[in-house]
Amino acid sequence: xxxxxxxxxxxxxxxxxxxxxxxxxxxxxxxxxxxxxxxxxxxxxxxxxxxxxxxxxxxxxxxxxxxxxxxxxxxxxxxxxxxxxxxxxxxxxxxxxxxxxxxxxxxxxxxxxxxxxxxxxxxxxxxxxxxxxxxxxxxxxxxxxxxxxxxxxxxxxxxxxxxxxxxxxxxxxxxxxxxxxxxxxxxxxxxxxxxxxxxxxxxxxxxxxxxxxxxxxxxxxxxxxxxxxxxxxxxxxxxxxxxxxxxxxxxxxxxxxxxxxxxxxxxxxxxxxxxxxxxxxxxxxxxxxxxxxxxxxxxxxxxxxxxxxxxxxxxxxxxxxxxxxxxxxxxxxxx
Amino acid sequence: xxxxxxxxxxxxxxxxxxxxxxxxxxxxxxxxxxxxxxxxxxxxxxxxxxxxxxxxxxxxxxxxxxxxxxxxxxxxxxxxxxxxxxxxxxxxxxxxxxxxxxxxxxxxxxxxxxxxxxxxxxxxxxxxxxxxxxxxxxxxxxxxxxxxxxxxxxxxxxxxxxxxxxxxxxxxxxxxxxxxxxxxxxxxxxxxxxxxxxxxxxxxxxxxxxxxxxxxxxxxxxxxxxxxxxxxxxxxxxxxxxxxxxxxxxxxxxxxxxxxxxxxxxxxxxxxxxxxxxxxxxxxxxxxxxxxxxxxxxxxxxxxxxxxxxxxxxxxxxxxxxxxxxxx
Amino acid sequence: xxxxxxxxxxxxxxxxxxxxxxxxxxxxxxxxxxxxxxxxxxxxxxxxxxxxxxxxxxxxxxxxxxxxxxxxxxxxxxxxxxxxxxxxxxxxxxxxxxxxxxxxxxxxxxxxxxxxxxxxxxxxxxxxxxxxxxxxxxxxxxxxxxxxxxxxxxxxxxxxxxxxxxxxxxxxxxxxxxxxxxxxxxxxxxxxxxxxxxxxxxxxxxxxxxxxxxxxxxxxxxxxxxxxxxxxxxxxxxxxxxxxxxxxxxxxxxxxxxxxxxxxxxxxxxxxxxxxxxxxxxxxxxxxxxxxxxxxxxxxxxxxxxxxxxxxxxxxx
Numbered sequence: 012x013x014x015x016x017x018x019x020x021x022x023x024x025x026x027x028x029x030x031x032x033x034x035x036x037x038x039x040x041x042x043x044x045x046x047x048x049x050x051x052x053x054x055x056x057x058x059x060x061x062x063x064x065x066x067x068x069x070x071x072x073x074x075x076x077x078x079x080x081x082x083x084x085x086x087x088x089x090x091x092x093x094x095x096x097x098x099x100x101x102x103x104x105x106x107x108x109x110x111x112x113x114x115x116x117x118x119x120x121x122x123x124x125x126x127x128x129x130x131x132x133x134x135x136x137x138x139x140x141x142x143x144x145x146x147x148x149x150x151x152x153x154x155x156x157x158x159x160x161x162x163x164x165x166x167x168x169x170x171x172x173x174x175x176x177x178x179x180x181x182x183x184x185x186x187x188x189x190x191x192x193x194x195x196x197x198x199x200x201x202x203x204x205x206x207x208x209x210x211x212x213x214x215x216x217x218x219x220x221x222x223x224x225x226x227x228x229x230x231x232x233x234x235x236x237x238x239x240x241x242x243x244x245x246x247x248x249x250x251x252x253x254x255x256x257x258x259x260x261x262x263x264x265x266x267x268x269x270x271x272x273x274x275x276x277x278x279x280x281x282x283x284x285x286x287x288x289x290x291x292x293x294x295x296x297x298x299x300x301x302x303x304x305x306x307x308x309x310x311x312x313x314x315x316x317x318x319x320x321x322x323x324x325x326x327x328x329x330x331x332x333x334x335x336x337x338x339x340x341x342x343x344x345x346x
Numbered sequence: 347x348x349x350x351x352x353x354x355x356x357x358x359x360x361x362x363x364x365x366x367x368x369x370x371x372x373x374x375x376x377x378x379x380x381x382x383x384x385x386x387x388x389x390x391x392x393x394x395x396x397x398x399x400x401x402x403x404x405x406x407x408x409x410x411x412x413x414x415x416x417x418x419x420x421x422x423x424x425x426x427x428x429x430x431x432x433x434x435x436x437x438x439x440x441x442x443x444x445x446x447x448x449x450x451x452x453x454x455x456x457x458x459x460x461x462x463x464x465x466x467x468x469x470x471x472x473x474x475x476x477x478x479x480x481x482x483x484x485x486x487x488x489x490x491x492x493x494x495x496x497x498x499x500x501x502x503x504x505x506x507x508x509x510x511x512x513x514x515x516x517x518x519x520x521x522x523x524x525x526x527x528x529x530x531x532x533x534x535x536x537x538x539x540x541x542x543x544x545x546x547x548x549x550x551x552x553x554x555x556x557x558x559x560x561x562x563x564x565x566x567x568x569x570x571x572x573x574x575x576x577x578x579x580x581x582x583x584x585x586x587x588x589x590x591x592x593x594x595x596x597x598x599x600x601x602x603x604x605x606x607x608x609x610x611x612x613x614x615x616x617x618x619x620x621x622x623x624x625x626x627x628x629x630x631x632x633x634x635x636x637x638x639x640x641x642x643x644x645x646x647x648x649x650x651x652x653x654x655x656x657x658x659x660x661x662x663x664x665x666x667x668x669x670x671x672x673x674x
Numbered sequence: 675x676x677x678x679x680x681x682x683x684x685x686x687x688x689x690x691x692x693x694x695x696x697x698x699x700x701x702x703x704x705x706x707x708x709x710x711x712x713x714x715x716x717x718x719x720x721x722x723x724x725x726x727x728x729x730x731x732x733x734x735x736x737x738x739x740x741x742x743x744x745x746x747x748x749x750x751x752x753x754x755x756x757x758x759x760x761x762x763x764x765x766x767x768x769x770x771x772x773x774x775x776x777x778x779x780x781x782x783x784x785x786x787x788x789x790x791x792x793x794x795x796x797x798x799x800x801x802x803x804x805x806x807x808x809x810x811x812x813x814x815x816x817x818x819x820x821x822x823x824x825x826x827x828x829x830x831x832x833x834x835x836x837x838x839x840x841x842x843x844x845x846x847x848x849x850x851x852x853x854x855x856x857x858x859x860x861x862x863x864x865x866x867x868x869x870x871x872x873x874x875x876x877x878x879x880x881x882x883x884x885x886x887x888x889x890x891x892x893x894x895x896x897x898x899x900x901x902x903x904x905x906x907x908x909x910x911x912x913x914x915x916x917x918x919x920x921x922x923x924x925x926x927x928x929x930x931x932x933x934x935x936x937x938x939x940x941x942x943x944x945x946x947x948x949x950x951x952x953x954x955x956x957x958x959x960x961x962x963x964x965x966x967x968x969x970x971x972x973x974x975x976x977x978x979x980x981x982x983x984x985x986x987x988x989x990x991x
Binding site for chain 1: 406408432433435436437438439440441444445447450452453454455456457458466467470471518
């Protein structure tokens with residue numbers, strides 16, 4: 012039954028994916044800017060420009076370009092970026108792990124901040140913790156992440172000198188470890204390369220802190236709401252009537268509130284893949300989002316398309332995984 | 347009535363009040379006195395809004411805010427539960443004092459199998475190992491006659507019908523062999539046949555364990571079955587308290603008669619004991635609260651509230667003009 | 675009358691409902707009582723009012739012009755003639771911070787309203803028609819699927835792409851903001867309409883022969899609109915952040931027009947070398963503004979939901 016559900020979901024995903032690619036393709040084609048001119052420079056002759064355009068396939072009708080693109084995409088070929096002169100697939104494969112590392116650790120930080128605060132605020136309906144949680148929610152959603160990043164850089168790097176310079180994921184002088192998971196920190200840990208570990212970790216701290224602080228807000232809010240509802244729900248009162256110890260009741264309430272919290276975490280995760288762009292830019296992280304933004308700003312079409320497709324696929328996978336987790340956590344959905 | 351045994355429940359002069367926004371406070375319970383001896387079955391009958399559920403919650407120490415106990419006290423086994431600290435109270439609830447409520451499906455945890463929930467009550471109170479409490483829970487499922495108990499052990503609340511969920515609630519309440527079981531309208535909402543089964547079950551199991559029971563209901567006919575004493579509650583006050591047999595032979599309070607008449611087959615009888623108050627007519631402060639609906643009311647009833655006084659045969663009635671002779 | 679009333683537990687009087695201008699006055703008093711009870715709401719309204727006033731009166735409030743650059747005083751720390759200091763090209767930061775909300779608020783408000791109107795309108799139609807078996811249902815489904823697709827896009831990249839397509843101008847930023855926000859209102863309205871549609875008085879109007887449009891206009895929409903209004907305020911705040919983000923990467927408001935996000939971008943390099951004021955102050959202004967709109971949104975959530983309003987009023991006095 013489970014396999015059937017997964018199969019059904021994947022089937023449902025395909026037209027969605029198609030729609031996404033179609034819309035982004037059309038959108039991206041509308042972006043003004045002649046890549047041929049950008050590649051060869053303004054002094055290039057009309058002949059060479061025409062030849063280049065022809066070679067890149069821009070002179071063919073739109074629908075032909077689209078079918079060609081889809082055909083190539085299915086084989087994993089997303090064209091090349093004229094900025095990096097490399098296949099987009101290669102570029103993305105190199106950059107996505109950076110984004111994923113940042114987003115994953117950032118989300119973990121956000122959960123570490125938001126979840127306990129939410130539970131505490133739900134338990135104590137008044138008092139300083141509750142108030143603080145309320146303010147935090149409000150302010151965290153109002154802070155621009157790129158600005159917070161700058162402030163943190165200023166405090167911890169410029170003034171205190173504690174953290175590494177905001178340039179990339181690792182010191183340029185330090186050799187990165189062998190690529191196993193794609194995450195520099197984890198790979199250094201696995202391989203046991205202390206130098207790379209401390210350097211990559213040092214570079215990771217500030218951006219993760221930025222993402223964590225800002226994104227803890229929605230997690231806090233959802234946790235607080237569902238936990239409050241769980242605490243005042245009837246089965247909690249019922250458990251209290253039977254004299255179950257306080258911590259057991261708490262655990263049961265958390266269990267019941269978990270599905271909603273997991274949902275919001277997954278939504279955040281999908282959002283952050285494209286939404287961490289600004290932080291990536293501030294820290295020169297070399298992530299996929301940064302790559303896509305550069306593509307847009309320079310009318311480099313293929314990276315943008317490739318990024319959109321990749322992140323859409325990732326989001327859909329995440330949603331599927333989350334639904335499965337929901338299945339496991341909440342037996343009511345199985346009935 | 348043996349005075350040497352300590353009563354399991356002793357309610358004295360209990361007043362519970364709910365403050366109202368910009369209005370007079372509502373007295374949900376007014377001066378309730380009730381005593382239940384060990385092993386005794388007492389029925390409490392009243393209509394919706396009479397305060398019976400508030401009384402049940404007050405006994406457990408759980409008056410829902412913003413209500414509070416204004417006066418009087420409740421002693422369970424000699425101890426006032428509302429004065430205990432949280433841990434001490436939790437040790438008592440579910441173990442020595444348990445409640446079975448109506449329509450428990452919403453109150454059961456939706457993500458935990460029911461067998462586990464029954465087992466939890468034993469596990470956290472009796473200090474036994476999980477395997478033992480699970481076995482105990484399974485036995486309870488058998489005892490409450492749930493069909494296919496092994497499979498149902500792992501079922502979730504939403505998989506069960508109303509009647510089965512009720513049996514699960516009974517199992518949870520009785521697994522620690524409490525000394526007092528409160529049944530709060532536990533059979534309302536069930537089909538009539540299921541109702542009868544559940545009642546029998548409750549009576550048997552509570553009796554087997556030698557526990558006392560406070561059987562709260564809206565349906566007076568149920569109490570005739572196995573309660574040794576009956577209390578009638580109206581508008582937060584006990585209006586009649588009598589031994590069951592004597593009560594059903596001759597109820598004394600006009601309200602009790604009205605309740606019984608409602609079940610009779612004679613419309614004339616019903617009409618004779620029911621009075622519909624005219625529009626805008628309410629009980630006067632200081633007067634009997636039942637007066638607007640009483641067919642036997644006199645002027646004295648409107649100005650002077652009756653107290654609970656003793657009649658022949660040990661019964662108590664809150665009425666100036668109770669029915670004592672054969673006038674039915 | 676209920677037996678409870680008969681038994682004398684509850685006084686049977688029913689309060690008289692006020693009418694007309696008396697009702698409006700009552701509502702205003704109620705509103706201020708709420709503000710007093712919940713000071714955070716009052717702060718929110720205060721902030722929004724202040725920012726709006728600043729935006730309107732900036733030319734009179736600011737000591738310098740929005741793009742007046744005096745290279746001889748570049749990177750002066752806060753104090754003296756320049757309350758918040760100057761940036762790398764010698765422009766006064768305080769004045770620019772005051773002028774920025776004109777653009778930011780204008781874009782956010784217009785964009786949000788456009789998305790609420792279009793999204794809400796579409797959502798109402800979809801919610802109303804999707805139960806029916808006609809071609810309208812197919813169109814509804816298509817609209818919803820398109821919304822799904824739209825929402826699957828990485829928001830920020832999508833916004834940048836839109837701006838790139840339409841050329842970098844205020845209009846295109848507004849369009850981008852509107853595009854990105856429309857699915858939210860579409861979904862919100864759809865859910866509301868779906869539940870209202872099934873209510874009895876809507877059925878009654880239908881049976882009485884009212885046209886679909888009239889039903890929508892008179893019965894369905896007015897009752898569905900409350901959550902959207904609450905969402906509007908929060909959305910405006912978020913749209914300000916989006917505009918700032920776009921300007922930060924250079925896909926938004928073109929420098930040197932004062933805009934909080936682009937101001938942060940301009941001061942980026944300076945922060946690393948220790949001159950924090952060109953970037954920090956605009957960010958603080960951003961935070962405060964968005965917090966204000968968020969608080970207003972929270973207050974609207976409570977005020978527009980009858981249940982929560984009653985709970986709140988119960989705790990007054």
